[in-house]
Amino acid sequence: MIFSPLTILWALPMAGGALALALALRSGRRAGAWSIFISLVVLAFCAFLPWREGAALAVTGPAWAYGIHYSLSMDGLSWVMCLLNAFLTVISLIASLGEERSAGYWASFLFLEGALMGVFLTADLFLFYVFWEIVLIPMFFIIGLWGSANRKHAAVKFFLFTFFGSVLMLLGILALVTLRHRATGVWSWDMQGLKGVASGPAAWAIFAAFVVGFGVKVPIVPLHTWLPDAHTEAPAAGSIMLAGVMLKMGVYGFLRIAIPVFPDLSWHLLPWLAAIAAINVIYGAFCALAQSDLKRLVAYSSIAHLGFCLIGVFSRTTEGLAGGTLQLINHGITTGALFLMVGILYERSHKRGIRDFGALFAQAPWLTFFFSVSILASIGLPGLNGFVGEFMSLAGAARVLPVLAVAGVVGVTLAAVYALPAYQLVFWGDRGPSSVSSHVTDLSAREQALLWVLCLAMLYIGLHPSGLLSVITPATKGLAL
Amino acid sequence: MSAAVLGGLLAPQMVLAAGVLGVLGAGMAAFNPKFIKSLMILAILGAFALAFGARPGAGDALIGLDGLGFSWQLVFYAAALPLAFLMAAESEVAPALVLGSLLGLGLLAVSANLLMLFIGLELMSLPAYLLVARSRGGAQNSVEAAIKYFFVGGAAGGLYLLGLALYYFTQKTMAFAGAASLGAQAGVALMGSAALFKVGAFPLHFWLPDVYEASDPELTGFLSTALKAGGILLLMRLAALSPAGPFARALPWFGAATMLFGAVLALRQERLQRLLAYSSMAHAGNIVLGVGAWAALGATPGAAVAVFFYLAAYLFMNNGAFSFLKASGAKTRADLRGLGARSPETASAFAILLLALGGVPPTAGFLAKLLIFWEAFKAHLYAPLLLAALGALLALGYYLALLKDLYFEDAPAAAPQLETGSGLAVLWTCAVPAAVLGVAPWILTYMSRLLAL
Numbered sequence: 001m002i003f004s005p006l007t008i009l010w011a012l013p014m015a016g017g018a019l020a021l022a023l024a025l026r027s028g029r030r031a032g033a034w035s036i037f038i039s040l041v042v043l044a045f046c047a048f049l050p051w052r053e054g055a056a057l058a059v060t061g062p063a064w065a066y067g068i069h070y071s072l073s074m075d076g077l078s079w080v081m082c083l084l085n086a087f088l089t090v091i092s093l094i095a096s097l098g099e100e101r102s103a104g105y106w107a108s109f110l111f112l113e114g115a116l117m118g119v120f121l122t123a124d125l126f127l128f129y130v131f132w133e134i135v136l137i138p139m140f141f142i143i144g145l146w147g148s149a150n151r152k153h154a155a156v157k158f159f160l161f162t163f164f165g166s167v168l169m170l171l172g173i174l175a176l177v178t179l180r181h182r183a184t185g186v187w188s189w190d191m192q193g194l195k196g197v198a199s200g201p202a203a204w205a206i207f208a209a210f211v212v213g214f215g216v217k218v219p220i221v222p223l224h225t226w227l228p229d230a231h232t233e234a235p236a237a238g239s240i241m242l243a244g245v246m247l248k249m250g251v252y253g254f255l256r257i258a259i260p261v262f263p264d265l266s267w268h269l270l271p272w273l274a275a276i277a278a279i280n281v282i283y284g285a286f287c288a289l290a291q292s293d294l295k296r297l298v299a300y301s302s303i304a305h306l307g308f309c310l311i312g313v314f315s316r317t318t319e320g321l322a323g324g325t326l327q328l329i330n331h332g333i334t335t336g337a338l339f340l341m342v343g344i345l346y347e348r349s350h351k352r353g354i355r356d357f358g359a360l361f362a363q364a365p366w367l368t369f370f371f372s373v374s375i376l377a378s379i380g381l382p383g384l385n386g387f388v389g390e391f392m393s394l395a396g397a398a399r400v401l402p403v404l405a406v407a408g409v410v411g412v413t414l415a416a417v418y419a420l421p422a423y424q425l426v427f428w429g430d431r432g433p434s435s436v437s438s439h440v441t442d443l444s445a446r447e448q449a450l451l452w453v454l455c456l457a458m459l460y461i462g463l464h465p466s467g468l469l470s471v472i473t474p475a476t477k478g479l480a481l
Numbered sequence: 482m483s484a485a486v487l488g489g490l491l492a493p494q495m496v497l498a499a500g501v502l503g504v505l506g507a508g509m510a511a512f513n514p515k516f517i518k519s520l521m522i523l524a525i526l527g528a529f530a531l532a533f534g535a536r537p538g539a540g541d542a543l544i545g546l547d548g549l550g551f552s553w554q555l556v557f558y559a560a561a562l563p564l565a566f567l568m569a570a571e572s573e574v575a576p577a578l579v580l581g582s583l584l585g586l587g588l589l590a591v592s593a594n595l596l597m598l599f600i601g602l603e604l605m606s607l608p609a610y611l612l613v614a615r616s617r618g619g620a621q622n623s624v625e626a627a628i629k630y631f632f633v634g635g636a637a638g639g640l641y642l643l644g645l646a647l648y649y650f651t652q653k654t655m656a657f658a659g660a661a662s663l664g665a666q667a668g669v670a671l672m673g674s675a676a677l678f679k680v681g682a683f684p685l686h687f688w689l690p691d692v693y694e695a696s697d698p699e700l701t702g703f704l705s706t707a708l709k710a711g712g713i714l715l716l717m718r719l720a721a722l723s724p725a726g727p728f729a730r731a732l733p734w735f736g737a738a739t740m741l742f743g744a745v746l747a748l749r750q751e752r753l754q755r756l757l758a759y760s761s762m763a764h765a766g767n768i769v770l771g772v773g774a775w776a777a778l779g780a781t782p783g784a785a786v787a788v789f790f791y792l793a794a795y796l797f798m799n800n801g802a803f804s805f806l807k808a809s810g811a812k813t814r815a816d817l818r819g820l821g822a823r824s825p826e827t828a829s830a831f832a833i834l835l836l837a838l839g840g841v842p843p844t845a846g847f848l849a850k851l852l853i854f855w856e857a858f859k860a861h862l863y864a865p866l867l868l869a870a871l872g873a874l875l876a877l878g879y880y881l882a883l884l885k886d887l888y889f890e891d892a893p894a895a896a897p898q899l900e901t902g903s904g905l906a907v908l909w910t911c912a913v914p915a916a917v918l919g920v921a922p923w924i925l926t927y928m929s930r931l932l933a934l
Contacts, residue, residue, distance in 0.1 A: 065925040130842040130920065137841065140881075144889040152889040156881050163841075163877055167870050171854065178858050 004059035005049055006072040009082060010117035010131075013042055013089075017110030020103055031103035035110055036093045042113065043086040051079055053474050058123070067177075067187030071124040076475030077325060080468060081120040081245075081252060084332045088244040089113040091450055092237035095340050098347060098446075105146055108138040109237065116245055120252065125173045125189040128257075133166055135246065139238065147233040148346075154226075154233035161226035162216055169213025169253075172206045176261065194261045207265050210258040211273075217250030218306050220276050221283045228287075231299035232352075236343020239295070243302045243339060244332035251309050251328055255321075259313070259479050266314070267481060273314045274397070274404045280307030281411035289418040295342045295352045297422055298335060301378065304411060305331045305386075311408055312393030320396020321476040322469055327389030329468065330377070330461060334386055337374040337454040341367060344447060349436040354422050357440070358431035364442040368427045370451040375423045377458040379415040385461035490535060490546050490591055493528035493554065497584040500524025501577050508573020521576035522565045525583065529558040532587075537934045542656065545593035548932040549782040553714045555931075556792050557586040560707035563800040563907050567699035567807055575615065578608035579703075586711045595645055595655045595672070598715060602641065602679070605711050606634045609704060618697035618807075626695030633688040637678035644671025660723035670728040673719045679712030680765050683739040690746075693758030701754060702803030705761040706796045709768075713792065716772055717785065724780040732773030733857065733865035740766025740872035747879045751813050756879060757802055760838065763876050764795055767853050770869050774856035786929050787852035793928070794837070794845035794918055801834045801911025808904025817883060819892025827905065828887050830912040835887075837915040839880035840873055845918035852925075 016038035020031045051057050051074045061070030074082075093109055115138070118131030136159055144155030173189075180197045181187050198206050216223045227247075231239050259266045266273065284304030291297040305327070312324025344367065346352050361368045377384035380391075390412060398405035431437055443451065461468060488495070500521060507517050532554040537546040561583050568575055585604025592598045614627035645655065648668030652658055660669050674685065681689040693701045720729040743762030750756035771788045778784055809827060811817055821828040837844035850873060857866040918924060 064921075064923055130847075133842040133847070137836065140884075141888065144885065152885055155889065156878075156885055159881055160874070160878060164874050167874055170851070171858075171866070171870060174851075174855050174858050178855070 004057055004072065005045075006057050006059055006074055006121050009042065009046060009049070010114045010121060012045070012114070013038060013110040013117065014114035017107040017114065020107040020110060023103075028100060028102045028105070031106045032093070032097060032101060035106035036090070036097075038110060039086065039090045039093050039113065043083075043090050046079075046082050046086045049074070049079070051075075060123075066189075068126045068189050069124050070127065071190070072121045073123040074121060076471040076473075077252070077255060078120045078475075080325070080329055080472055081248060082117055084248070084329050085113060085116045085120065085245045088240055088332055088336050091336060091340070091454065092240045094446065094450055095240070095343065096235075096237045098444075101146070104141070108142050109241070112138040112142070112241060116249070119249055123191050125177065125191055125257075127189075128191070129166070129170055129173060132169075132249065133163075135249070136162055139234075139242065139246065142238040142241075143230055143234045146235045147238070148235075149233070150229065151233045154229040158226045158230040161223070165213040165216030165223065168209040172209035172213065175202065175206050175209075191257060191260075195263065198262075203262060203265055207258065207262045207269075210253070210262075211276075214250040214253035214258060215276070217253070218247060218280075218310065219250065219303065220310070221279050221303065224284075224303050227303065228296055228299045231302070231339075232293065232295045236339055236346070239299075239339040239343070240336045243299070244336040247302060247306055248328045248332065251306065251313060251324070254310075254313055255325065255476065255479065259316075263479070267316060270314060270316075270401065274311070274401055277307050277310035277314055278404055278407035278411075280304065280310060281408060282307075282414065285411055285414035285418055289414070291418075292354055293352050294345070294354055294422065294426065295339070297354070297418065298338045298342060301415070301419065302331065302335055304415065305335070305378075307411065308390050308393050308408065311397050311404055312389070315393070315396040315400050315404070316479060316481045317396035317399050318473065318477045318480045319392045320399075321479055322473045323389050323392020323394075323396060325472045325476055326461070326465065326468060327386075327393060330385040330389045330458075333454055333457050333461070334374055334377045337370065337451060337458075338378065340447075340450065340454070341371050341374070344443070345440060348441060349439040351436050354425050355432055356435065357426045357437045358429045358435045360427045360437050360440060363437050363440050366443045366448055366451075367440070370443070370455055371423065371427065373455045373458065375419050377462070379419050380412055383459070383462050385458045385465075388462060388465040486538065487540050487544060490538065490540050490544055492535065493532040493558070494584055494587040494591070496524055496527045496531060497580050497587055500528075500580045501584065504573050504576045504580060508577070514570040514572060517573050517576055518565070518568070518570040521580055522562070524580055525558055525561050525565055528583065528587065529555065532558060540591070540593065543594045543597045544591050546591050547782050548934045549714070549717065549785060550590040550592075551934055552785075552789050552928065552931045553710060553792075554587060554590040556710045556789075556796060557583060557590065557707050560710060560796045560800065561703060563804055563911065564699045564703040566903055566907055567804060568697070575612065578612050582606075582608040582612070582708070586707060589711050589714055592718075593657065595648065595657070598718060599638070599641055599645065602675070602711070602715060603638055605708060606638075606679070609708060610634065612700055613692055613696050613704075616696040616700055623695040626691045629688050630692045633678060637675040640678070641672050641675035644668040644673075644675070647671065657718065657722060660726055666723060666726050666728070669719055669722050669726060673716065673728045676712050676716040676719055677735060677769075680709055680716060680769060681712075681739075681762050682735045682765060682769055683742040683762075686739065686742070686762055689762060690755055690758045693761065694752065694755045698754060698803040698806035701758070702800040705758075705799050705803075706792075709761070709765060710792045710796075713768055713772060713788065716769070717775070717780070717788070720772060720776040721780040724776040729773065729776035729780075732776060733770050733860075733862045734773075736766045736768070736770030736773055737865035737868035737872070738766070739763070739769060740869050741875070742766075744872045744875035744879075748875060750879070751815075753806055753811055753813060753817075756814075756883075757799070757806075760876065760879065761799060763872060764791075764799070764838075766872065767791065767850060767869060768795075770862070770865055771853040771856055773865070774853070774860040774862055777860035777862065778856065782932055785932055786925055787849075787856045789928050789932060790852055790925060791849040794849040794915065797911045797915045797918075798834055798837045798846055801908055801915060802831070802838065804904050804907040804911060805831045805834065808908055814883065814886050815893060817886040818890040820886075821888035823892055827908070830905075830908045832884055832887060833912045833916045835880045835883055837919075839877040841877070843916075843920040845915050848919040
């Protein structure tokens, strides 16, 4: 059996994308409407999926060869990631309505959505790798075809960097599968039951391969250099998907594979992993501080925010794991909103520099309002979503490695240091002689609607985090020590 | 050994031999060149069908068919079809040469003896030299390249004979009888270096870029798939003589070096055919690594799935890429610019092939690389494996650069006009399998069955 609701979840967007290409060779507008329709159906389908913890919908097809199975399953972690993916795809697509786009553009986003669903759903390492890589192809075209000035370079760099990590990850996967065969005599690519198959130097090498493989996606410093280029050059909707969903694949990989397979080793290496996470937080913040380009600032802030997720996850406490995972969702929503608004600014004025604007408040009060909410959520104001995730991550870290929590708190402070002055300059500061603020018109009804949804989601998670946490915690607490 | 059994084993070769005679006769009788071309295609299809229907078995001292030979024969004949369909219908000469080269490949597949292998090797190569010399579509002086090819091929043949003499001197036989003594090992190494010449493995590759660039694109497709598969089969036969011997143990390193060398040089090429020539060298490196791993794991024919699948996938990917060159008339990277906007269908087929050549899932090229890497893992060949992984990354660099030209660059003011014709049909016939074979691993089960026949 390969048919299950989970199959629909990844196959429907892909089929929708293929149809968009087939149907709308003449009119990009029709393809856009069709794609938005499909993405809404997928979102509703995902939201109302009757999954439950313990693999109610899991499906395993017949063996292909060498123990490769088509096998999908869904737990709370998968569900929230799929939901985030479906949600942000809808946002990205509707946000793209402002410009005339070809059918290929719309189809790329649906292919991307389907491949990401596959990554989050699969329970077979072969399939995982295949989906993991397919993700690159639509994003390569989204950046390279519809990005801004330096898009060609950014697209190739993005693909090569992430492929480098993937190849290492593939070697790690191959090693695990081969070692399991040596131990049990069975070829199997199942993600379950890999704990303990590798030991000694082999375990170290495989774990290192995973850290690099997943780390490129997160991205961890110093494997991050593809990110600022890709995020800055991608079209706004592409940046939303890149930062909102694709970065999460890396942390998801840690949660789904690296830590479950090597629970002891990843605990043993906690100081080193914690150092990586702390460096991400601090380094990302300082880089953001140095930016004069608003989009690049948001891109670098993603590195810092993902560092918080890693702090929580690596702490291996119940609250840290749940908080780190929740922070993945939070960052998706908040950064999605920020990239959306930076994209709107760019669309109106063709500028992204912090000093190109000034006193936008007078010009665009709604934009100012939504930007204020989002930036406050981003720096972790209590009552909004970012606070919950960061607080839980740091609380978890404080229990196992207090110095890590200190680094995190420094990072929280730095977030305010890099975000607020930029925000102040753009929206409230004086207009310089080259200011393009006068070109910026306020949000249209469509843009307002999108941002209302995003900001209400921030507020909802901030005030009532237990809704999502009750889904996430059962799935992640098994990793806690 | 009854003549009937031998006849059954040699049926495809007989069809090819008859095809050579028939084509030449039709030429002398001044038949329409198109008819002659169809005759050649029919002979190849017939040989493929008969090879598919053959049942492996022992023949006599010279001839025998095992699963390896059986499977490789399918690759040889299938790899000749794109050339057969795409070549210009002019005279009887080229069809006769193609069929003659295939006859040599067919003999290579059924050889059960080192001397027969040599005959197959020479018969597959001689027509290829002439085919290269007759090429007019390549970028370089084809006669010069053909002479280079000829001399290098002659040197390789000489090495082979020298090795064979040494082998015979120590083993007192030319059958596949292992390599017990040092002299026999040296003989295997000498014969093996001839195979490495044919495969274009570093450092015996120097003829390859010039020859591949000087030939017509569709001929280069044939040389880089069918003839290379022949070289690989030769390599496997020799490695199997002494799977733990020094020659077999050196193969992974040859493979990794070839992979890296080809990938690095391909990165800087502007001319497409030369780029694809170096890229085919990189692929050959992967395959040689696979052969080395296969030998290290015991060199049993049934275990050669990884190499077999790689060659089968490569047959589609590379012939597809060269048929694109033929169909589009593109010579340099600049000619590709803006093609994605100008003719989206052709460009998307080529894009699929590029992703497959680069080994990106879910294409066939991915599964092929995965299987080779996996073999290397099982054989504990970690260092060559890491080098090959690095090579795969470099290789992706130039395939992405071509994708960038196709889609992200604007068309130049004077863009070359695309021809459309049979090239497109071959292009798609190659692109579709290259796209889907990677997510159809059941094909591996099927291939193992063929190899174990």
